[in-house]
Amino acid sequence: MKKTTDVAVVGGGLGGLAVAALLARGGRRVTLFEKSKQLGGRAHTTEVEGYHFNLGPHALYQGGPAVRVLGRLGVPMPGRIPRGEGSFALRRGRLHTLPAGTVSLLTTDLLRAAGKLEFGRVMTSVMRVDASRLEGTSLREWLNAHVSRTEVREVMAAFFRVSTYCADAEALGADAALSQFQRARKGVRYLDGGWSGLVKALAAAASGAGVEVETSAKVESLEWDERGERPRVRGLRLADGTEYEVGVVVVAGAPRDVAALVPGDAVLAGWAEDAVPVKAASLDVGLSRLPRPRTLFTLGMDRPWYASVHSEWARLAPEGGSVVHVAKYLGAGEAEASEQELEEVLDLVQPGWREHVVTRRFLPGLTVMNALPTKKKGLKGRPGPEVAHLGGLYVVGDWVGPEGMLADASLASAESVARLLSREVGARAA
Ligand SMILES: Cc1cc2nc3c(=O)[nH]c(=O)nc-3n(C[C@H](O)[C@H](O)[C@H](O)COP(=O)(O)OP(=O)(O)OC[C@H]3O[C@@H](n4cnc5c(N)ncnc54)[C@H](O)[C@@H]3O)c2cc1C
CATH class of the missing domain: 3.50.50.60 (FAD/NAD(P)-binding domain)
Structure with a gap:
C-alpha cells in the first residue's frame, strides 16, 4: 500500500x-x-580528536538571506566575525600586509602610492554600485572598465574571488560578483563546532x-x-x-x-x-600549535589560493590547537588540484606546520556551488x-x-x- x-x-x-x-x-x-x-x-562537519573540519572553509555571510532564514527558524549561529587582523597577501612567494582597511592600506607594500589611491577609491565606489544593473557584463569586463592599474585589478580580483569562490572572472556575471562582494564586506561569521x-x-x-x-x-x-x-x-x-x-x-x-x-x-x-559547477580543493589541517600565531589569513594575489585559521574565530580545536583551511579556487575546466601545491602554500604561511599535525585531510575537487x-x-x-x-x-x-x-x-x-x-x-x- x-x-x-x-x-x-x-x-x-x-x-x-x-x-x-x-x-x-x-x-x-x-x-x-x-x-x-x-x-x-x-x-557536514567531521570531528577528529576535537578538531572540527567543515567540508573546506565555510563562512556565513552576515547580511545575507541564509542568516535571515536561519534566524526565522530560530537556529543559533554561535561564532565570531574576523576583524581583519593578521591578514596577508601572497604574491610571487612573498607575504605582504593585506589592505583590509585604512591603516593596512597605508602601511602595505603590496601597492605603490598611486595604486593605493585607486584601490581606496574603487573599494569605496564598488559599495555604491547597483549590482542588479550589471546583467550581461562579466566580472572581468567590469574590472577592466573600472580599474586602470594592473596591480590594483589583481588585488580586486582576489577580493572578488574570496567573496564569491569563483576563479573564473571571464564567466562570472558582474551582477552576482558585486552583490556578493558587497555582502561579504558586511562581514562573515565562522561557526563554533562547524556547520553541522x-x-x-x-x-x-x-x-x-x-x-x-x-x-x-x-x-x-x-x-x-x-x-x-x-x-x-x-x-x-x-x-x-x-x-x-x-x-x-x-x-x-x-x-x-x-x-x-x-x-x-x-x-x-x-x-x-x-x-557550470564552481569547484575548489581544500587541505584541512588540525595542528597542536600554530607556528606563526599572528598569520591568520592569507589571500593569493597572482594565484587563486586562500589560507585561514578558522579556529582563531570559532571553537573548532582543542585548547592550544588550531584548524587551518588551505584552499585553491579551481578555474574553468580545472577539476582538481594537487595536495603538494596546497602544502607548499602552507609551507610559506606557517613554516614548520608538519611537525604539529594531529589530523589532516585533502579534498582535491569539491563542488562549492552547483552552478556559476x-x-x-x-x-x-x-x-x-x-x-x-x-x-x-x-x-x-x-x-x-x-x-x-x-x-x-x-x-x-x-x-x-x-x-x-x-x-x-x-x-x-x-
Ligand atoms: C569547499 C566548500 C566551501 C564552501 N564555503 C561556503 C561559504 O563560505 N559560505 C556559504 O554560504 N556556502 C559555502 N559553501 C556552500 C554550502 O556548503 C552549500 O551552498 C550548502 O551547504 C548547500 O546546501 P544544499 O542543501 O542546497 O545542497 P547540498 O548540501 O548539496 O544537499 C543536497 C542533498 O540532497 C541529497 N540528494 C540528492 N539527490 C537525492 C535523491 N534522489 N534522494 C535523496 N536525497 C538526494 C544529497 O545527498 C545531499 O545531501 C561551500 C561549499 C564547499 C564545498
Missing part, C-alpha cells in the same frame, strides 16, 4: 531541511528524504514542526498525473521500492539530481547541461524555484532563484518555495 504525504522534500542539506521546516510550520504534512545515512549534505551545528538545529526545527525525516532513502523516480494541461506530480518511488502519494515535490539537490528524476524532460536536462551565475544569464536568469511546466514540482539550491550565492541561494530559494506554496493554499481556500 502506498504511503501518503502532502509535500515530499528530496535532499536533507541546509536547503532541504529549511524548506521542510518552513512548510511544516505553515501547516503542511512534510516528509524529507535524504539518500545518505546522515543529514547535512555539504554542510546548523544542520542539527535545522533538523530539530523540522522534526519539532512535525517533518518526518527518512535517511538512507534515495528518491528514484516521480509519478505524474497526465490528465490536465500540464503533467502534475502525484507520487514518488524510493530506491527500496517504497511508494508515496504526494501533492508537491521539492527537490533540494543539484540540477542533475532534478533531471534524473524526470528522464527525457528537455528543460530539466538543459538546466543540468548549462550548470554567468555573465549571460546573471542571477535573475537562474532556474526556479517553481518548475513552471510540471505542476507541483519545485527546486531549491545554490543554483536556484534570483537571490544570493552559496548557502544564501539555497536558503533564499527554500524561503521562496515556502512563500509560493502558502500562496497556493491561500488561493485554494479563497
Whole structure:
C-alpha cells in the first residue's frame, strides 16, 4: 500500500531541511528524504580528536538571506566575525600586509602610492554600485572598465574571488560578483563546532514542526498525473521500492539530481547541461600549535589560493590547537588540484606546520556551488524555484532563484518555495 504525504522534500542539506521546516510550520504534512545515512549534505562537519573540519572553509555571510532564514527558524549561529587582523597577501612567494582597511592600506607594500589611491577609491565606489544593473557584463569586463592599474585589478580580483569562490572572472556575471562582494564586506561569521551545528538545529526545527525525516532513502523516480494541461506530480518511488502519494515535490539537490528524476524532460536536462559547477580543493589541517600565531589569513594575489585559521574565530580545536583551511579556487575546466601545491602554500604561511599535525585531510575537487551565475544569464536568469511546466514540482539550491550565492541561494530559494506554496493554499481556500 502506498504511503501518503502532502509535500515530499528530496535532499536533507541546509536547503532541504529549511524548506521542510518552513512548510511544516505553515501547516503542511512534510516528509524529507535524504539518500545518505546522515543529514547535512555539504554542510557536514567531521570531528577528529576535537578538531572540527567543515567540508573546506565555510563562512556565513552576515547580511545575507541564509542568516535571515536561519534566524526565522530560530537556529543559533554561535561564532565570531574576523576583524581583519593578521591578514596577508601572497604574491610571487612573498607575504605582504593585506589592505583590509585604512591603516593596512597605508602601511602595505603590496601597492605603490598611486595604486593605493585607486584601490581606496574603487573599494569605496564598488559599495555604491547597483549590482542588479550589471546583467550581461562579466566580472572581468567590469574590472577592466573600472580599474586602470594592473596591480590594483589583481588585488580586486582576489577580493572578488574570496567573496564569491569563483576563479573564473571571464564567466562570472558582474551582477552576482558585486552583490556578493558587497555582502561579504558586511562581514562573515565562522561557526563554533562547524556547520553541522546548523544542520542539527535545522533538523530539530523540522522534526519539532512535525517533518518526518527518512535517511538512507534515495528518491528514484516521480509519478505524474497526465490528465490536465500540464503533467502534475502525484507520487514518488524510493530506491527500496517504497511508494508515496504526494501533492508537491521539492527537490533540494543539484540540477542533475532534478533531471534524473524526470528522464527525457528537455528543460530539466538543459538546466543540468548549462550548470557550470564552481569547484575548489581544500587541505584541512588540525595542528597542536600554530607556528606563526599572528598569520591568520592569507589571500593569493597572482594565484587563486586562500589560507585561514578558522579556529582563531570559532571553537573548532582543542585548547592550544588550531584548524587551518588551505584552499585553491579551481578555474574553468580545472577539476582538481594537487595536495603538494596546497602544502607548499602552507609551507610559506606557517613554516614548520608538519611537525604539529594531529589530523589532516585533502579534498582535491569539491563542488562549492552547483552552478556559476554567468555573465549571460546573471542571477535573475537562474532556474526556479517553481518548475513552471510540471505542476507541483519545485527546486531549491545554490543554483536556484534570483537571490544570493552559496548557502544564501539555497536558503533564499527554500524561503521562496515556502512563500509560493502558502500562496497556493491561500488561493485554494479563497
Ligand atoms: C569547499 C566548500 C566551501 C564552501 N564555503 C561556503 C561559504 O563560505 N559560505 C556559504 O554560504 N556556502 C559555502 N559553501 C556552500 C554550502 O556548503 C552549500 O551552498 C550548502 O551547504 C548547500 O546546501 P544544499 O542543501 O542546497 O545542497 P547540498 O548540501 O548539496 O544537499 C543536497 C542533498 O540532497 C541529497 N540528494 C540528492 N539527490 C537525492 C535523491 N534522489 N534522494 C535523496 N536525497 C538526494 C544529497 O545527498 C545531499 O545531501 C561551500 C561549499 C564547499 C564545498
